[in-house]
Amino acid sequence: MLICVLGATGRIGQEWLKLALADDHRMRALVRDPNKINAVNDRFTWLKGDATDLRHLVQASEGAEAVISALSTDGGNVLSVTAPLLVKAMKVNGIKRLISIGTAGILDSRAEPGRLRYESSESRRKMTRSAMEHHRFYEEIAQSGLDWTIVCPTYLPDGPYTGNYRIERDRLPVGGESISVADTAEFAFHQLRNKEFISARVGISY
Known part of the structure; x- marks a missing residue:
């Protein structure tokens, strides 16, 4: 499978590269x-560009069977700007499956x-700008007609992969306070083959 990756240089994106290459996928x-790209492999390619540019999104996702995104808010409006453009790019290229963080x-x-x-x-944060950006992304994707899944971790420290975590559709598991980058990346990546959470947000925590 050829997978288009957004946010590949971030913590979760780098974990996805390892998982994909170990699983014989191709990634762009x-x-x-x-x-910031450290991976060297003939099954991994990259394009220099910007996720807020429709042309770049179309080019990066051409021929892909799925898109996985770990884009952050980047201190601005990257997510809300990217969301409608990503939907357009995926439809141009006939791609249905989208998994995002x-x-x-x-x-x-x-x-x-x-x-x-x-x-x-329930929110302990005084600043809501980042959450509002994620909310705008979610609203756009939810009405897109794509087969989408948004994986929603709580506090996200670095840490080893354990494979021992809780998930819940559209809610955070009761008492959930943290989940490692590695466990979040693993769960999200394996949604490529899982249809259980299509058109859903998934809370994940220990």
């Missing part, structure tokens, strides 16, 4: 700074039904 990454803030609140966690008393 769209990166702003190729100097979100935040636990966009999961449904247990304490205040009808609200998302970042909008409710």
